[in-house]
Amino acid sequence: MKKIIYLCIFATVVAATSCSTKKDIELNTYGGEGLEFVHFGSASDSWLVTADDKSYDYSVVVATTKAPTEAVKYNISLGEKTTGVEGTDFSIPEKSVTIKAGEYSAELPIKVLYDTTDEGFEIELVLSVDDKLINPAYGASAYISVKSDKITIDWDWLAGKWNAQDTEGDPYVMAISQKDEKTAIFTNIWGTEADIEGTVDFEARTVTFQGPFELAEMYNGILCCTGTADDQKFQATMSPLGITISGLRYYLVGGDYDGYDFGEDMTTLTR
Numbered sequence: 001m002k003k004i005i006y007l008c009i010f011a012t013v014v015a016a017t018s019c020s021t022k023k024d025i026e027l028n029t030y031g032g033e034g035l036e037f038v039h040f041g042s043a044s045d046s047w048l049v050t051a052d053d054k055s056y057d058y059s060v061v062v063a064t065t066k067a068p069t070e071a072v073k074y075n076i077s078l079g080e081k082t083t084g085v086e087g088t089d090f091s092i093p094e095k096s097v098t099i100k101a102g103e104y105s106a107e108l109p110i111k112v113l114y115d116t117t118d119e120g121f122e123i124e125l126v127l128s129v130d131d132k133l134i135n136p137a138y139g140a141s142a143y144i145s146v147k148s149d150k151i152t153i154d155w156d157w158l159a160g161k162w163n164a165q166d167t168e169g170d171p172y173v174m175a176i177s178q179k180d181e182k183t184a185i186f187t188n189i190w191g192t193e194a195d196i197e198g199t200v201d202f203e204a205r206t207v208t209f210q211g212p213f214e215l216a217e218m219y220n221g222i223l224c225c226t227g228t229a230d231d232q233k234f235q236a237t238m239s240p241l242g243i244t245i246s247g248l249r250y251y252l253v254g255g256d257y258d259g260y261d262f263g264e265d266m267t268t269l270t271r
Contacts, residue, residue, distance in 0.1 A: 036064070036065060036066040036133070037064065037065045037133055037134065037135035037136075037138075038062065038063070038064045038065075038074060038127060038129055038133050038134070038135065039062075039063060039064075039127070039134070039135035039137075039138035039139070039140075040060060040061065040062055040063075040125065040127070040138060040141070040142035041060065041061030041062070041063055041105070041142075042061070042142060043138055043139060043141070043142060043143065044142065044143045044144070044145070045060075045142070045143075045144050045145070046144070046145045046146075046147060046241050046242075046270070047112065047144060047145070047146045047147070048147050048148075048149070048239070048240055048241055049112050049114050049117055049146065049147070049148050049149070050114070050148070050149040051114065051149060053114065054113070054114055054115060055111055055112065055113050055114060056111065056112045056114065057109065057110075057111055058109075058110045058111075058112065059107040059108060059109050059110065060107065060108045060110060060125060060142060060144070061105050061106075061107055061108075062074055062076070062097045062099070062105060062106055062107075062108060062127070063099075063104055063105040064099055064104055064105070065104075065135065067099075067101070067102050067103055067104050068099060068100075068101055068102075068103075069101055069102075070101050071098050071099065071100050071101055072098065072099050073096055073097070073098045074096060074097055074098075074099070074127060074128070074129060075095060075096045075127075075128040075129075076095045076096060076097065076108060076125050076126065076127060076128065077095060077125075077126050077128055078095075078123070078124065078125065078126070079124030079125065079126045079141055080124070081122055081124035081143060082121075082122060082123050082124045083121045083122045084121030084122065084123055084146065085116075085121075088113070088116050089112070089113060089116050089117055089121050089146075090110055090111060090112045090113065090121075090123060090146070091110070091111045091113070092108065092109070092110050092111075093109055093111075095108075096108075108125070110123070110144075112146055114148070117146065117148045117150065118148065118150060119147075119148055119150055119151040119152075119240075120145065120146050120147040120148050120151065120240065121146050122143065122144065122145055122146070123143075123144040123146065124141055124142070124143050124144075125141060125142045125144070126140055126141045127140045127141070145270075147240035147241050148240060149240055151240045153202055153205055153238050153239075153240075154202055155178050157238075158176055158178075158184060158200070158238070159176055159177055159178050159184075160175070160176065160271075161173055161174070161175050162174045162175070162176060162242070162243065162269035162270065162271060163269065163270050163271065164188070164191075164267055164268070164269050165267065165268050165269075165270075166190060166191075166265055166266070166267050167265050167266050167267075168265075169191070172188065172191045173188065174186060174187060174188045174189065174267075174269060175187040175188060179197060182199055182200055183197055183198070183199060183200065184197070184198055184200050184207055185197050186198065186207075186236075186245075189213075189215065189225065189245075189267070190215065190223075190225070190250065190265070190267070192215040192216040192223065193216070194213070194214075194215040194216055196209055196213045196215075196225070197209070198210075198236065202238075205237060205238040205239065206235050206236065206237055206238065207235065207236040207238070207243075208233055208234075208235050208236075209227070209233065209234050209235065209236070209248075210232065210233055211224075211225060211226030211227050211232040211233065211234060211248070212224045212225065212226035212232060213225050213226070214253075215250075218252060218255065218257075219252065219255045219256045219257045220254065220255030220256055221252045221253055221254035221255025221256070221257060221258055222252070222253045222254060222255070223250060223251075223252055224250070224251055224252070224253055225248050225249065225250045225251075226248065226249065226251075227247055227248055227249075228247050228248065228249050228264055229247065233247075234246065234247040234248035235247055241270070242268060242269050242270040242271065243268070243269040243270075244266065244267070244268050244269075245266065245267040245268075245269070246266045247264075248264070248265060248266075249261065249262065249263055249264045249265065250262040250263075250265060
């Protein structure tokens with residue numbers, strides 16, 4: 001359904017977006033000179049640390065939409081959403097970055113220490129700049145979720161609500177519940193409110209689904225999902241970073257679009 005709808009409205013969306021972008025550039029209601037903003041390279045990220053090393057060196061990008069004519073220093077602070085302990089769980093040598101003249105970005109080094117990391121923690125970084133320089137599309141902060149392989153993946157970890165994101169479309173919420181000792185129920189796959197059942201193997205950190213599943217009525221037919229392999233199975237992989245459901249495809253049976261194949265898809269679940 002998602003892809004059919006996208007085909008119908010694509011031209012309209014592109015036209016509307018183009019007009020809106022041009023208007024924003026001309027009016028420049030956010031201040032600054034032209035589109036002169038500063039922002040983090042990503043508003044959110046997830047880092048995984050394991051026992052393979054004692055410490056991990058990461059970096060966060062700070063970028064500007066216009067290269068400065070002289071070097072510019074941007075200060076950075078820790079936000080209130082930070083749950084890790086600076087100096088114990090992580091360290092930041094200097095809470096600032098300097099973007100050199102003629103360049104568009106710089107990196108903020110961050111070291112994560114494995115020995116003091118429990119199951120994980122969060123880091124929120126905030127740009128200390130004038131509001132007029134904040135890119136409205138990115139905001140002034142970056143939220144980093146640090147996960148460790150010390151986490152225990154069991155029913156307590158698996159069951160509950162998850163934030164889901166398919167290859168295309170908007171994010172939504174999925175729920176996972178325990179049917180019996182070895183069976184999990186994933187509810188609202190692809191945003192259809194339907195249930196699919198899979199066999200859980202916590203040692204292998206997998207959930208295996210035997211398709212096909214009938215998900216919802218659509219265009220006088222039925223939306224189904226199944227595996228891309230001949231045995232119609234597909235699998236979810238569990239890790240400290242979340243769950244990835246891959247090797248599945250969606251198609252229609254009966255109705256106005258009988259046989260329509262949406263192709264392969266992948267869904268990631270995070271908390």
